[in-house]
Amino acid sequence: MKVKNVALETVCGITSTLPRNEAPEFAFAGRSNVGKSSLINALMMRKSFARTSSEPGKTQTINYYRIQAEQDLYFVDLPGYGYAKVSKTTQEKWGKMIEKYLRTSKQLKAVFLLVDIRHEPSAGDKMRFEWIRANDFENVIVIATKSDKIGRSQIPSHLKVIRNSLGMRKTDLLIPFSATSKAGREEIYAFMDGILSGDAADSSDSVDAEVTDNGNKSTAESSETADNGNIVSTEKAETANNGNK
Numbered sequence: 001m002k003v004k005n006v007a008l009e010t011v012c013g014i015t016s017t018l019p020r021n022e023a024p025e026f027a028f029a030g031r032s033n034v035g036k037s038s039l040i041n042a043l044m045m046r047k048s049f050a051r052t053s054s055e056p057g058k059t060q061t062i063n064y065y066r067i068q069a070e071q072d073l074y075f076v077d078l079p080g081y082g083y084a085k086v087s088k089t090t091q092e093k094w095g096k097m098i099e100k101y102l103r104t105s106k107q108l109k110a111v112f113l114l115v116d117i118r119h120e121p122s123a124g125d126k127m128r129f130e131w132i133r134a135n136d137f138e139n140v141i142v143i144a145t146k147s148d149k150i151g152r153s154q155i156p157s158h159l160k161v162i163r164n165s166l167g168m169r170k171t172d173l174l175i176p177f178s179a180t181s182k183a184g185r186e187e188i189y190a191f192m193d194g195i196l197s198g199d200a201a202d203s204s205d206s207v208d209a210e211v212t213d214n215g216n217k218s219t220a221e222s223s224e225t226a227d228n229g230n231i232v233s234t235e236k237a238e239t240a241n242n243g244n245k
């Protein structure tokens, strides 16, 4: 994927009507402060287009970034959950709005659930992962963020904890990512490209990725090696064409 231009096209508050976009959407969910906006910036090749903050709870709206690449698409930055200073009622309203988005968007191709690589996923992370699964999103990709914050040699064991804790299937993608080094970005692009090209061709071919227990992909021809040495799947995308909702 080669990003040519980006724009913040739509910002939705709690009472807004969600847009009906024509281009494919990729959504980013995860706890407050996990690094959603930072990942979106890295994918947009921008330093600080999406607002980031060391203060959790920065993104309190659903933000649609329109991306011009080989084809147009959207990155959808969802508000983070689990931020204590946001009242329970507001959090619940938000939860409902996010669920509504995930359930009703016709263009949503995949949901990226971000978890911090340093920690075991929270109850909220597990709940969301299961929820997304239960709503028939075959394309739920887990991104383990802030991989620069642990030593390289620790990455596989941390990925294993995340995989086991979330109850991920062997074929589920788990990609370690760092917004500082950008390690993992190419794998995420490759995954998206796979979905977009499969979508365009309306192909129903299915190639299951084989993933080793430590979460690293080992077989796909088009795999690329991440900066941190982990190999992740790019083929699984092809299983996804019929898997959305």
Ligand SMILES: Nc1nc2c(ncn2[C@@H]2O[C@H](COP(=O)(O)OP(=O)(O)OP(=O)(O)O)[C@@H](O)[C@H]2O)c(=O)[nH]1
Pocket (backbone or CB within 6 Å): 030, 031, 032, 033, 034, 035, 036, 037, 038, 039, 051, 052, 053, 054, 055, 056, 057, 058, 059, 060, 079, 080, 081, 145, 146, 147, 148, 149, 177, 178, 179, 180
């Ligand atoms: N070292 C390091 N810091 C990161 C990384 N990703 C995000 N951060 C930092 O973590 C903080 C939160 O990042 P955001 O991208 O704003 O997180 P968010 O998930 O969008 O947060 P909300 O909008 O509150 O839901 C910021 O201080 C970022 O600089 C990373 O990969 N490595």
Ligand SMILES: [Mg+2]
Pocket (backbone or CB within 6 Å): 036, 037, 038, 051, 052, 058, 059, 077
């Ligand atoms: Mg944010």
